[in-house]
Amino acid sequence: MYELSFNIPKGVGSTGKIKLSNSEMRKVFTEGVNWAIKNGYGWEEDKYFVDDQGCMDGANPDYVSKQAIDRGNDQVGTLGSGNHFLEIQKVDEIYDEKVARVLGLEKDQITVMIHSGSRGLGHQICSDFIKVMQQSSSKYGIVLRDKQLACAPLNSPEGKKYYAAMACAVNYAMTNRHCLTHWVRLSLERVFKKSSRDLGLELIYDVSHNIAKMEVHNVDGVKKQVCVHRKGATRAFGPGHESITSKYRDIGQPVIIPGDMGRYSYILVGTEMAMTESFGSTCHGAGRLLSRAKAKKKIKGSELKEELFRKKGIIVIAGSLSGLAEEAPDAYKDVSKVVDVTHNAGISRKVARLVPLGVLKG
Amino acid sequence: MGEMDKRYEQIEHLSDVGLRAYGKSLEELFENAGEGMFSIMCDLAKVSPLSRREIDIVERENVSVEQLLISWLENLLYLFEVEKMLFSSFKVHSVKVQSDKSNKDGREGDEKSKEARVKAEIFGEKIDFTKHEIIVAIKAPTYHTLEVKRDSLSGSWVANVIFDI
Numbered sequence: 001m002y003e004l005s006f007n008i009p010k011g012v013g014s015t016g017k018i019k020l021s022n023s024e025m026r027k028v029f030t031e032g033v034n035w036a037i038k039n040g041y042g043w044e045e046d047k048y049f050v051d052d053q054g055c056m057d058g059a060n061p062d063y064v065s066k067q068a069i070d071r072g073n074d075q076v077g078t079l080g081s082g083n084h085f086l087e088i089q090k091v092d093e094i095y096d097e098k099v100a101r102v103l104g105l106e107k108d109q110i111t112v113m114i115h116s117g118s119r120g121l122g123h124q125i126c127s128d129f130i131k132v133m134q135q136s137s138s139k140y141g142i143v144l145r146d147k148q149l150a151c152a153p154l155n156s157p158e159g160k161k162y163y164a165a166m167a168c169a170v171n172y173a174m175t176n177r178h179c180l181t182h183w184v185r186l187s188l189e190r191v192f193k194k195s196s197r198d199l200g201l202e203l204i205y206d207v208s209h210n211i212a213k214m215e216v217h218n219v220d221g222v223k224k225q226v227c228v229h230r231k232g233a234t235r236a237f238g239p240g241h242e243s244i245t246s247k248y249r250d251i252g253q254p255v256i257i258p259g260d261m262g263r264y265s266y267i268l269v270g271t272e273m274a275m276t277e278s279f280g281s282t283c284h285g286a287g288r289l290l291s292r293a294k295a296k297k298k299i300k301g302s303e304l305k306e307e308l309f310r311k312k313g314i315i316v317i318a319g320s321l322s323g324l325a326e327e328a329p330d331a332y333k334d335v336s337k338v339v340d341v342t343h344n345a346g347i348s349r350k351v352a353r354l355v356p357l358g359v360l361k362g
Numbered sequence: 363m364g365e366m367d368k369r370y371e372q373i374e375h376l377s378d379v380g381l382r383a384y385g386k387s388l389e390e391l392f393e394n395a396g397e398g399m400f401s402i403m404c405d406l407a408k409v410s411p412l413s414r415r416e417i418d419i420v421e422r423e424n425v426s427v428e429q430l431l432i433s434w435l436e437n438l439l440y441l442f443e444v445e446k447m448l449f450s451s452f453k454v455h456s457v458k459v460q461s462d463k464s465n466k467d468g469r470e471g472d473e474k475s476k477e478a479r480v481k482a483e484i485f486g487e488k489i490d491f492t493k494h495e496i497i498v499a500i501k502a503p504t505y506h507t508l509e510v511k512r513d514s515l516s517g518s519w520v521a522n523v524i525f526d527i
Contacts, residue, residue, distance in 0.1 A: 012496045070444045081499040082527040120443045123501040123526060127436055130505065135423070147428070147505035288377045292498070292527075322497040362499070 001088065001358040003187045005317040008086060008180060009078045010362035012319055016078040018179065025069050026061040028076065032171035033178050033206075041077070041182040043203075048245045050206040051235070054174050056213075060164035064121075065128045072121030072172060077179030081323060081362035083285075084116045085258070086180065088358035089265060095350040099251045099269055103204055105352050111204070113265055113354065114180050115258050118173035125169050129162045154227050163212070163227075170211055177206055204267070205254035209234040209284040217279050228279045236270030236282040236348045255348050259286050259335030261316065261327065261359045262308055266339045266350060273346035282348035286335035295331035296322060304328050308359075318361040327361060370398030373522065379500070380524045388427065388457040391510070391519040392480060395431060396438055396452040400486075402525065403442075403500055408493050409450035411485030415441060421478040427459045427510045430478050431521060435503040438484070448494060449486030456481045500525045 009016040020028065028035045033047050033054025047054040079086060091109045094100045105111070118125075133150035136158045137143075142151055152158035181203060185196035192199055212229040219226065228235075237244055237253040244253045252269035259265045274280050290298065301321025308314040318324040342348045373380035381398045385391030400406060419433050441447050458479045489496070503523050510521045 012499045067440055071440065081496065082501075120501060124440075127432075127502050131429075134429070134505075147508050150505075291374050291376050292379055293372050293374055320495045320497045322495070326498065 001315045001317055001360065003191050004086065004088075004184065004358075005360055007183045007187045008360060010081065010319050012081045012362045016074050016076060017183075018076045019074045020076060021073075022069060025073055028172055028175050029061040029064065029168035030059050030171065031055060032059075032174050036175045036178040036182070041179045046178065046181075046203045048247070049203045050174055050178075051208055052243075053245075054171075054178070054206075056167045056170045056174075058164055058214075059167035059171055060161075061168055063161045063165040064125060064168050068121050068124035068128065071124050072119060075119040075121065076172070076176050077183065078119060078176070079114075079116050079180065079360070079362045080119050081319065083327060084362055085113075085261065085327075086115075086184070086360040087113045087261070087265070087356045089113055089354040089356050091352050092264075092355045093353035095352065096269075099349075099351050100267075102248065102251050103254060103267065103351065104202060105204070105267065110357070111354055112181075112184050112201075113256065113258060114177055114184070116173075116177055116180060117208075117210070118169040119176065121172055122169040125165050129158075129165065132158055133162070166212065170208055173208060174206060205248075205256065207234055207254065207256055215280070218276070226279070228281070230281050230284070232284050232287075233278075233281045234284045235280055236268070236274045236278075237280045238270050238272035238275045241270075241275075241280075252349070254351075255282055257283060257285060257335060257339055260329040260332040261356055261361075262312065262314065262329030263355075264335055265354045265356070266335065267352040267354065268339065268342070268348040269351055271346055271349055274348060277345075278347045282342045283338055286332040286338055288331060289333050290331040292326040292331075295328055296325050299325040299328045299330060301325040314356050315358045316361070317359070320361075324361055369394040370401070372398075372402065375524050378504075378524050378527055379498070380522065383521045383523070385519045386517070388459075388519060389454040391521055392431065392434055392454045392457055392482070393452040395435065395521055395523065396449065396454075396484065399435055399438065399500060399503070399523075399525065400442075400449055403498060404448055404494050404496055406448075406450040409448045410487050411451040412487040413447070413485065415447070415449075415484050415486075417480065417482040417484060419480040422476065423478075424460060424476045425478045427457075428505070428508050430457065430459055430480060431510055431523070432503050432505065432508070434480050434482075435523065439500060439502065442499075446489045447486050448489055449484045451485040452482065453484070454480065454482040498527050500527050502526045 089111045130150050136152035185201045236255045239252040255268040257266040301324040305316045343350045370383040373382050383395035383398050506524045
């Protein structure tokens with residue numbers, strides 16, 4: 001854990017290991033994970049285990065502001081704060097042996113889970129386009145209930161530009177996680193004095209949540225191209241879907257559901273029912289139970305850290321103890337219950353349950 | 363601190379963080395909102411006003427006081443992320459918005475120009491991990507339930523902002 005914490009830049013006010021020029025940033029926006037692999041951050045085959053093979057189509061760097069690039073050019077390969085994390089986990093329960101085997105999972109196996117995204121860059125793109133779309137909502141006669149909701153028709157100039165900028169942020173986020181994965185591999189190589197291939201550090205899957213995608217769905221019996229925006233949701237395409245990488249096509253798309261640092265996280269797969277009931281979507285995490293302010297009042301970071309180690313043997317390394325208290329297990333719903341709901345509703349299927357052994361927080 | 367002197371406080375929000383800022387004038391409101399935002403991220407008692415930055419935000423569109431407040435906070439966050447700066451002291455010299463009825467500003471605006479503007483000086487220092495603990499990094503102020511209001515009796519201002527973290 002200490003080796004990991006030493007090698008993984010948290011990126012909260014600190015600089016990552018990579019600082020990119022504008023032209024390199026543009027390549028990240030348009031090439032995604034391919035950029036990382038070309039530059040030595042990752043294995044050639046990794047891209048087959050990332051949504052859209054690590055690169056979302058339609059990205060146009062011209063619609064990403066200078067401010068967004070400034071915020072993002074030293075955050076590639078940084079974890080971030082808030083609910084982002086890196087965990088060393090153990091597979092403690094398998095629900096479907098056959099599917100788990102295809103994913104390369106077995107009981108008592110050690111896994112690493114990373115939760116991070118497009119960092120300050122994505123937020124700047126959001127801020128920039130809220131300004132644009134606040135004008136366009138009224139221009140197109142759209143009335144919205146909340147000022148944070150601003151929109152334009154997808155095919156309007158504003159809508160097209162936003163989609164192209166968002167794709168840049170998605171490609172940046174996938175690249176970010178890929179660089180983090182690279183440093184996980186290097187750290188574990190150092191600790192175990194073995195190559196990461198010998199250690200079997202294969203990428204199981206990388207899936208983005210909170211993202212809009214152009215997809216073909218059956219709407220009232222007619223196949224239509226639609227834009228599915230999954231906010232607080234994850235894509236969960238069922239078996240046989242052509243966009244699923246060939247190795248996993250028969251089992252359905254892998255879904256990663258992070259829980260909290262004291263209990264569990266889950267690996268699920270998408271189902272046919274998700275395709276008919278929820279536009280190929282399932283949940284995206286446990287969801288909060290307590291606000292950050294309440295959690296901080298109720299829980300002390302230092303006690304939590306000590307208790308997680310004493311009672312469960314979980315090693316926690318956090319940039320901030322107050323920040324840690326805000327992310328305490330008690331601040332979250334029980335992810336097992338959330339996952340059971342989606343499993344029983346049939347919109348995704350449980351494959352494996354993972355318990356945390358070590359937690360790294362920004 | 364008495365109720366009347368309160369400059370800002372954190373307010374409840376389930377998944378993110380909320381801030382309520384007060385001010386006798388718009389300038390004071392903006393100062394307190396800026397300080398309040400940084401107080402969520404770190405202990406301001408440990409941030410010395412060693413370094414100064416001038417801020418001059420000009421919005422050419424006909425923006426509301428709410429939008430101008432968001433721009434102000436976004437500018438501060440930009441400096442936090444790009445220059446790795448923490449700020450603890452804020453002097454807002456002027457906040458100019460159009461004096462239309464919708465924002466109930468009640469002051470004389472520049473009738474000819476549609477420009478909205480914030481001029482300020484802010485003080486702080488570079489993040490030093492040996493003394494500054496970043497509790498959580500705010501990524502953006504949001505428009506979600508955003509409100510900037512002026513009390514018609516006392517004339518003082520109050521703003522509610524939810525931050526994405």
